[in-house]
Amino acid sequence: MAVVSKKIPAPDKVQIKTALLSVSDKTGIVELARALADLGVKLLSTGGTHKAIAAAGIAVTDVSEVTGFPEIMDGRVKTLHPMVHGGFLAIRDDEEHVAAMKAHGIEGIDLAVINLYPFEEVRAAGGDYPTTVENIDIGGPAMIRASAKNHAYVVTLTDPADYPELLESLKADAGQTAYSFRQRMAAKAFARTAAYDAMISNWFAEALAIDTPRHRVIGGVLKEEMRYGENPHQKAAFYVTGENRPGVATATLLQGKQLSYNNINDTDAAFELVAEFPPEKGPAVAIIKHANPCGVAVAPTLVEAYRRALACDSTSAFGGIIAVNSLLDAETAEEIVKLFTEVIIAPEVTEEAQAIIAAKKNLRLLTTGALPDPRIPGLTAKTVSGGLLVQTRDNGMVEDLDLKVVTKRAPTEQEWLDMKFAFKVAKHVKSNAVIYVKDGQTAGIGAGQMSRVDSARIAAIKAEDAAKANGWATPLTHGSSVASEAFYPFADGLLAAIAAGATAVIQPGGSMRDQEVIDAADEHNVAMVFTGMRHFRH
Template sequence: MTQTVPIKRALLSVSDKTGLVDLARALDARGIELVSTGGTAAALRKVGLPVRDVSEITGFPEMMDGRVKTLHPMVHGGLLALRGEDSHRAAMDEHGIGGIDLLVVNLYPFEATVARGADYDETVENIDIGGPAMLRAAAKNHAWVATVTDTEDYDALLEELDANEGATTYAFRQRLAQIAYGRTAAYDAAVSTWMAGAIGEAAPRRRSVSATLAQGLRYGENPHQSAALYTDGSRPGVAQAAQHQGKALSYNNLNDTDAAVELVAEFGQDRPACVIVKHANPCGVALGETAAEAYARAFDCDRTSAFGGIVALNRPLDAETARAITGIFTEVVIAPGADEEARAIFAAKKNLRLLTLDALPDPRAAGPMLRQIAGGYLLQDRDAGAIGMDDLRVVTRRQPGEAELRDLMFAWTVARHVKSNAIVYAKDMQTVGIGAGQMSRLDSSMIAAVKAERMAEALGLPHTPAQGSVVASDAFFPFPDGLLAAAEAGARAVIQPGGSVKDEEVIAAADGAGLAMVFTGMRHFRH
């Protein structure tokens, strides 16, 4: 296999012209002939660089509004020819095909066109044909051709040329070829996904997903598992957060921080909210008059579990809140901004990671969720469903009061982010007990009640804060036992979807215990 190939001729055709002129100047300075198309050639000529038009090479002008310009044997022959094969060399000589040693191509901005909401016809016009064809051809022939499609690889290309006296190595071309095929695969996936949505194909025969590497991770859930973070540009969130201090984030850090951000985003930014997450479940959630108060109230829900947890705020981090958070060991704090004094306070905690977001994710935004199973994937829409006060149906004799209704909606919001079976006790816009991930809803209800009792012990309260609380259940009570356990703990009102074959029995139990109960008609399993 040919190890090094000198670069004598380069074809440049780019939509994203970031770094183009500097790259072209560096290639020209190394005596490399530049060939280009349309706007790229014009940009190079504008700065005085010598460049040949592709139309001069092919003998055909660009036509059909630029749809046809590089789809020609003079281009693809130059990219695909095996220079070490006599028959290929003979064909090149017979037809006057010059070899192309370097291809620099990035594609029409299809994803950006979709993102800005262009109409169908305009979007179709931004599907690149010639670019992917050239990339695939050059990448296939990486034995002889170097293929660059990402602007971030321009510097690496020039370093390679400097290190090898104007040539590229086989290993370098292999790596570039893999990147090129990854790009064309992602591009086709974007086109296919957009078109499926445009024509209303909810479950297309073939579904492709694509993402871009953001960073490698130290390991996965456990040290023997490798892991990496990829971004897909679908929604703002933890994947786009800026890290200001602390060691690199782990797989578990990112997973837990995502859970915290998704929940805190539910409360918007009208009133300060804080979420503390441990092992992907909230262990404390509260609203407050200030961010510091919201944190203190969330922390009080389960002080034990909060140790080593993830803290998410819906307001920029301030000094008062930063001082409170540093009172215990915390893995990650994430917020939509942080002031200088808060950053200075955190700087003394070298292992504490501080992340900031430009924007919280939209909890009602639609989009797909993908989960791998053995032999395939499960695909579903995000759980963006929501209810309002007007959607609640009171099913008991006792009507919930206004304060109870507010707490019911608060508890319901939290419950949708707790692993099922989920039970959430809340009072005065503060969680006071959370039961998560149990096989029995009764067990979740009892665990939440025990958590409330521990909160009373930690705070020196005369009785459990579950007294006078409300309870949210992410799915219906299949039997009265879980509901009665909540009533025994002191709960006064319940919110649940309803829909069980035993609803009447559960309602009767609620009436017998003097509970108010509302049905939402919407379930929020979270597995």
């Protein structure tokens, strides 16, 4: 049954007389305490926060003196007390509440400055189970929620970034705060505890291998507001979830203007793709446009890998995103800046390369410190009307699969290498996807078509265009290996690839007409391998 409001109007201005400060992140807390004390505000505090304020010579009362009860159980129990929560929750203009305060000696608390145990940081650092559980804050969220609920009379601050605005308000308005400010801080406070609880619940689901918890919440912290979303009429912002995964969300922007919504989406796609190629097996480069690769290659040197990736489709690469799997050197940087590029993302960059890229002021350069591990699943989410689709990240690796040769002819050694390469790329191409690879270089990429035959033909056309642009006698699809991210339902898609010059095929298999497709491959002396795993990407 819902609680009925007494509908007592909230006052516009509230005088800050008493404040409770209890923070894990002590950034700016001593300076805030001193400024509040100078304004005549009585300070209450707990534990380490009390020690820090007192050590600075600022008058502060320990909460235990208010509650008449000491901190116990290693500080687990200290603020969960009626003297604290009554001070937060009392409606100052309700006669019954005021009478209860007088009867029990409860003093009103007008300002709550609270932030929480560093659960996110402990989890991201890989803390063990007991340590992670110990960093679940209980009293902090309780105080935040209590004070924020009563924002008609109480200000709740959960972020040190809001301290200056509070002090400006108090100094400009004789120690008072406006209702609109208290409302905004309350909204921020509830969002903070919601994101905190979401992180905790998701960690439990992960730790206990609960794949489909009854309630699934995905929380994030605002990293930056964006000018707009996919299109100028859409509003957007970038939130980070705290996942301990190197990538665009955790990268350092070394130069260039703010990334757009589309930049972030494409940069993530590029870096996740290039991470499929471990640097110990050689340099790799992926060039992305509109979340699809337009060229991917490996080579003995990074600059050669870049040239080979670019050669696949230099037209589409214009204004694209470039991801590399290893240290970005000066020679590669020299080549990259010859083409208009939106973003470069790399694990590391040399000083010489950074200096070269600096000449292009609008070119964004990101470093991550490491590559994401493609075998670690994590979660991905997509909204639909009235719902949220959540799944684990596609962490299938072709190296881990039981690959089966299903044709009379087995692949050559080079065809094996190229087929595996092509299947890795197919995992990151919008379905329907068909990818031709020759000698560790994409020859043609067909993405996002309703028909697999069309994807094969488009990729072949792209290869023909690349041959003309690079002055090659024949397209690289001649003698190539081709990958399909899902099974061929008919032989027509395979025949289109064979017509383009493919000599080996890798695909999941599993169609009712598999034998028809195998027979067509045998008829053309084409080697075919089944993976048993598909990589739909929508």
